[in-house]
Amino acid sequence: MEKSVADTIRDITREHLEKGNGLLFGQCITAVGWIQHTVPPNAPGLVELPMADVSGPGFAIGAALMGRRPIFVLRFQSFIWLAISPLVNYAAKAKELWGKGVPIFIRAIATEGNGTGPVHSGCYHSLFMHMPGTLVCAPMTPNEYHEVWNAFCRQDGPVLVSEHRRSYLSSAEMPDQVRKDAVVTLFPISATRFSVLDAVPLLEKQGIRCNVVHLLWIKPFELNARVLEPLKQSGCGLVLDSAYEVAGASQSIAYDLMLATGLPVKALGQEDRSPGVAPRLENGTPTPQRIVDAVLGLLRKKS
Amino acid sequence: MATTISPRSPDHGMIPGVAEQCPADVSLEMFRRMCRSRYFDEQAFLASKAGHLKSLIYLSAGQESVAAAISTVMKGSWIFTQHRGHAPYLTFGGNATKLMDELIGLPSGCCGGMGGSPCIHDPDIRMIGHEGLIAEHVPIAVGAALADPGSTVVCFFGDGAVEEDYFFGALGFAATHKLKILFVCEDNDLSVLTPTTDRRSWQIQDVARSVGIRAVDITDDPWLVRHHAKELAGELPAFINCRTCRCYWHVGAGKDGPPEWDRFALVKQKLDELGLGGEAGKLETQMKEEIELLWKSRLQTLSAT
Known part of the structure; x- marks a missing residue:
């Protein structure tokens, strides 16, 4: 049986804790489900944090300074608003200030819907992108998770790993889809990568052929041929994200792509409103229908 | 308005005979370290006044007895300080x-010009840099104590820092995990110029005790500080609140007025009473000249270039 993303996270973590002298910090680690089965039960080095949301990351930073390369888990990415201060003000600046990096693997778990509402839902990786000294990525497949972990092991700064619960049971890899007759290139981030796979057939039924270029690293965002050539060939693009669109990763990357190519590139993310707990008030990852509508709007404007 | 009055006095918590019990060489070494810090800050004050320093400076002068005493006990520890870090740095051998x-x-x-006065970092003496936000280093120090159980940690901060919400989280975590960390509060009673009694009604040593950490509240007499530090070092985590006074502004080269007491002068007086005045005088002169020469030669070189 193929390993899921959750299996992969758990295996990497166990290896790090058992053989790498690592530590894992988080709140309610041992609660039901061991954080969606991503934390290895009874492994050494698990540190249950008190409900001290701002000092918690400080403990992990201290451990990083002592060479323990900690994993710091935010069960809900919405808690990042409390946890972010020491992570961006200390961990991210340390290398430039003192030449001593703070290697800390920050697992920030995004979720949405199912009654999570204004408190527990949301995806906020764009916050981290704003500060110098941070690496930000959103792995959605097992191989991508390995790639991200290996990248973390090769450097000595904080890495924000923007996870999404929708990925945990998936074991599929997601190769880019590039075709010569595409009229638009989609650049999905986080859970929009699953939504896009449902939106592409809907668009195809309307005769609209799409490229799909999956984005794993959102900071640094590399403007390489893999990203630029499909855009140039298709003539326009749409960057999609599970986070808020306004001043978010999708708008930032769309801006970079537009400047690099001179082509129209739009952004689509969460709407600019707070999510509610009732299904009719949810505000999560753009749905396939929202993506279809955004593409149709983009093409109308282009023509 | 809070009504609790802080027991601020140069004799608060004094133990009769504590200086007499200290070996003479330790007394002189503590004083030498005080002089190193005091005369460094005096020169920094003058350099800033003269316009040679363009960044914010946080001078320790007046408070140096606390770090000087702690440095004779917590040798080899990881050191975490906040913005007023000159004295911990210099007394621990920076x-x-x-x-x-x-x-x-x-x-x-020591930070390549990136951090300036409040961000001192030096692996040579195991001193970990402070980024600038008040008390942010306290949870970090606690995390270091958890991750390196073979070492001790000493963490300096001020009376304003203990009011930061995450300070309590750090205190509690250290107590829960019985970490080998000594918390040292340099309590000058001021957050910039706002006295403690205008800011809170509680005492930090009571908070420390409430989570099961041994704590004392004492004046900044170095013999007294050293006495308690030695005693508490075997029972970490522990907390020392030291009532102290800074000579200069919170930030920058200026004076708000005379400090409530002059610990530096009191220490010299006590050394005289101990029969160590002659040796102490020589140490003071030597340290003063050494530091003055250091600053003078660097500033001359800079002027020339």
Whole structure:
């Protein structure tokens, strides 16, 4: 049986804790489900944090300074608003200030819907992108998770790993889809990568052929041929994200792509409103229908 | 308005005979370290007044007895300080030239000119840099104590820092995990110029005790501080609140008025009573000249270039 993303996270973590002298910090680690089965039960080095949301990351930073390369888990990415201060003000600046990096693997778990509402839902990786000294990525497949972990092991700064619960049971890899007759290139981030796979057939039924270029690293965002050539060939693009669109990763990357190519590139993310707990008030990852509508709007404007 | 009055006095918590019980060489060494810090800050004050320092400086002068005493007990510890870190750095054996260069903004400074006065970092003495936010280093120090159980940690901060919400989280975590960390509060009673009694109704030593940490509240007499530090070092985590006074502004080169007491002068007086006045005088002169020469030669070189 193929390993899921959750299996992969758990295996990497166990290896790090058992053989790498690592530590894992988080709140309610041992609660039901061991954080969606991503934390290895009874492994050494698990540190249950008190409900001290701002000092918690400080403990992990201290451990990083002592060479323990900690994993710091935010069960809900919405808690990042409390946890972010020491992570961006200390961990991210340390290398430039003192030449001593703070290697800390920050697992920030995004979720949405199912009654999570204004408190527990949301995806906020764009916050981290704003500060110098941070690496930000959103792995959605097992191989991508390995790639991200290996990248973390090769450097000595904080890495924000923007996870999404929708990925945990998936074991599929997601190769880019590039075709010569595409009229638009989609650049999905986080859970929009699953939504896009449902939106592409809907668009195809309307005769609209799409490229799909999956984005794993959102900071640094590399403007390489893999990203630029499909855009140039298709003539326009749409960057999609599970986070808020306004001043978010999708708008930032769309801006970079537009400047690099001179082509129209739009952004689509969460709407600019707070999510509610009732299904009719949810505000999560753009749905396939929202993506279809955004593409149709983009093409109308282009023509 | 809070009504609790802090027991601020140069004799608060004094133990009769505590200085007499201290070996003479330790007394003199504590004083030498005080002089190193005091005369460094005096020169930094003058350099800033003269316009040679362009960044914010946080002078320790007046408070140096606390770090000088702690440094004779917590040798080899990881050191975490906050913005007023000159005294901990210099009394624990930090390189005065690197600190001076940092204040001037030179690449040879202890942070390469990036951090200045409040961000001193020097792996040579196991001192970990402070980024600037008040008390943010306290949870970090606690995390270091958890991750390196073979070492001890000493963490300096001020009376304003203990009011930061995450300070309590750090205190509690240290107590829960019985970490080998000594918390040292340099309590000058002021957050910039706002007295403690205008800010809170509680005492930090009571908070420490409430989570099961041994704590004392004492004046900044170095013999007294050393006495308690030695006693508590075997029962970490522990907390020392030291009532102290700074000579200069919260930030920058200026004076708000005379400090409530002058610990430096009191220590010299006590050394005289102990029959160590002659040796102490020589140490003071030597340290003063050494530090003055250091600053003078660097500033002359800079002027020439």
